[in-house]
Amino acid sequence: MGFLRARHDEAPVLGCDSADLAEVEQIVVRSGTSFGKGMRILPPDRRYGMYAVYAFCRLVDDVADDELGDPADRSRRLEAWRARIARLYAGEAHDGIDRVLMATIRRFDLRQQDFNDVIDGMEMDASGPVVAPDEATFDLYCDRVASAVGRLSVRVFGDASPSADQVAYHLGRALQITNILRDVAEDARLGRLYLPRDLLERFGIPPEPEAVMRAPRLGQVGRILAGRAHDHFRAAAAAMARCDHTAMRPARLMGATYAAILAAQERQGWGTPERRVSLSRPRKLLIALRALAG
Numbered sequence: 001m002g003f004l005r006a007r008h009d010e011a012p013v014l015g016c017d018s019a020d021l022a023e024v025e026q027i028v029v030r031s032g033t034s035f036g037k038g039m040r041i042l043p044p045d046r047r048y049g050m051y052a053v054y055a056f057c058r059l060v061d062d063v064a065d066d067e068l069g070d071p072a073d074r075s076r077r078l079e080a081w082r083a084r085i086a087r088l089y090a091g092e093a094h095d096g097i098d099r100v101l102m103a104t105i106r107r108f109d110l111r112q113q114d115f116n117d118v119i120d121g122m123e124m125d126a127s128g129p130v131v132a133p134d135e136a137t138f139d140l141y142c143d144r145v146a147s148a149v150g151r152l153s154v155r156v157f158g159d160a161s162p163s164a165d166q167v168a169y170h171l172g173r174a175l176q177i178t179n180i181l182r183d184v185a186e187d188a189r190l191g192r193l194y195l196p197r198d199l200l201e202r203f204g205i206p207p208e209p210e211a212v213m214r215a216p217r218l219g220q221v222g223r224i225l226a227g228r229a230h231d232h233f234r235a236a237a238a239a240m241a242r243c244d245h246t247a248m249r250p251a252r253l254m255g256a257t258y259a260a261i262l263a264a265q266e267r268q269g270w271g272t273p274e275r276r277v278s279l280s281r282p283r284k285l286l287i288a289l290r291a292l293a294g
């Protein structure tokens with residue numbers, strides 16, 4: 001694993017063992033996440049720090065999504081994660097993921113509250129399923145599962161300013177709303193429905209996953225939520241302009257990738273939610289080149 005060190009006389013990445021670093025990296029690689037490229041462009045300490053944050057998110061998300069366990073079992077496992085995070089802040093690490101996470105927390109001064117917010121968001125799924133939440137719950141969910149990840153991420157990227165937290169607030173919501181619109185069918189198969197109840201009611205759509213899939217007026221809801229996502233993408237770009245330009249490169253790339261997914265969804269329309277939109281490889285490359293040139 002010598003490739004994790006640039007030169008023999010250089011300090012190891014985050015002061016961690018290469019086997020521990022490889023463990024968090026593997027979780028990211030196996031996930032095939034759309035956000036992988038955004039992480040890979042970072043310098044080594046920040047890159048592996050982001051891998052650790054993503055690995056944490058993936059693992060708690062897997063608990064929330066585990067259909068084999070019952071809600072009480074999932075909640076217990078999420079509480080175990082909360083205790084595990086508390087132990088990291090007390091200086092206690094037991095395995096490779098713990099060690100890289102602890103190094104990341106210390107190096108980038110990450111806040112325990114943000115980890116707990118992510119766990120609280122997963123708990124909403126674990127004890128759920130979430131079905132047509134009211135607007136306040138919808139916003140809280142987006143804050144916990146996406147903006148809290150953003151609050152951890154911007155610090156790892158290299159900007160801990162209030163403007164960077166504004167980027168996390170808006171970009172997190174923009175990404176999550178886009179993700180919800182793209183994955184309506186996949187979520188419905190799991191009995192989940194993240195579209196806000198108030199909007200569904202406004203267009204006479206029953207707040208049930210299967211009904212939403214067949215609703216002729218789903219497009220009305222889709223267009224309103226897409227409009228909100230665009231507003232958040234714009235507000236995130238305005239906040240980014242007040243941040244460290246280099247630090248925000250991954251945020252620009254992640255935003256551009258998901259903005260393109262939203263645009264593809266809008267082009268496809270809202271009548272065939274079971275057709276999940278995706279971006280071709282050349283398209284992704286072009287998006288990356290444009291986002292990084294800016």
Ligand SMILES: CC(C)=CCC/C(C)=C/CC/C(C)=C/COP(=O)(O)OP(=O)(O)O
Binds near residue numbers: 145154171
């Ligand atoms: C500054 C800032 C806001 C940084 C980004 C924070 C961030 C990565 C939030 C994630 C929200 C989200 C839509 C997760 C889905 O991930 P996934 O890996 O399942 O996505 P995929 O299905 O598209 O691959």
